[in-house]
Amino acid sequence: MQVYDSTQAARFTQLLTQREAELRAILAATGDLADAAPDMTPREVVDFKDLAIEETQAVVDEAKAEHAGVELQQILAARHRLADHTYGQCLDCGDAIDLRRLTALPATAFCTACQSIHEQEHLAATRR
Numbered sequence: 587m588q589v590y591d592s593t594q595a596a597r598f599t600q601l602l603t604q605r606e607a608e609l610r611a612i613l614a615a616t617g618d619l620a621d622a623a624p625d626m627t628p629r630e631v632v633d634f635k636d637l638a639i640e641e642t643q644a645v646v647d648e649a650k651a652e653h654a655g656v657e658l659q660q661i662l663a664a665r666h667r668l669a670d671h672t673y674g675q676c677l678d679c680g681d682a683i684d685l686r687r688l689t690a691l692p693a694t695a696f697c698t699a700c701q702s703i704h705e706q707e708h709l710a711a712t713r714r
């Protein structure tokens with residue numbers, strides 16, 4: 587298994603930066619920019635009565651924005667780990683994460699084994 591090492595920092599910084607830009611674009615398009623990206627241009631003041639008319643679209647956008655917001659937090663956390671030289675290590679067990687997994691999911695904080703445990707826990711929680 588190939589693992590991440592600091593010689594690949596530039597490559598992963600680029601992957602994370604690229605994905606961050608995509609997510610910020612989604613958040614900007616869905617109007618949730620102010621919460622997720624306080625360092626960017628504030629959105630214009632909007633009339634919330636007008637927004638209610640577009641409710642159906644807003645629900646879709648909200649789900650999309652929420653998902654993008656969560657992923658953006660993961661990206662930012664991953665960039666911190668890159669700076670801290672802890673990137674590529676599983677947050678749960680401390681093992682090195684497979685490089686192929688990191689390449690596909692640069693923001694991932696868990697190895698495949700720990701991720702599947704988390705997903706099972708999540709499934710169990712949503713079934714309740």
Ligand SMILES: [Zn+2]
Binds near residue numbers: 681696698700
């Ligand atoms: Zn793990």
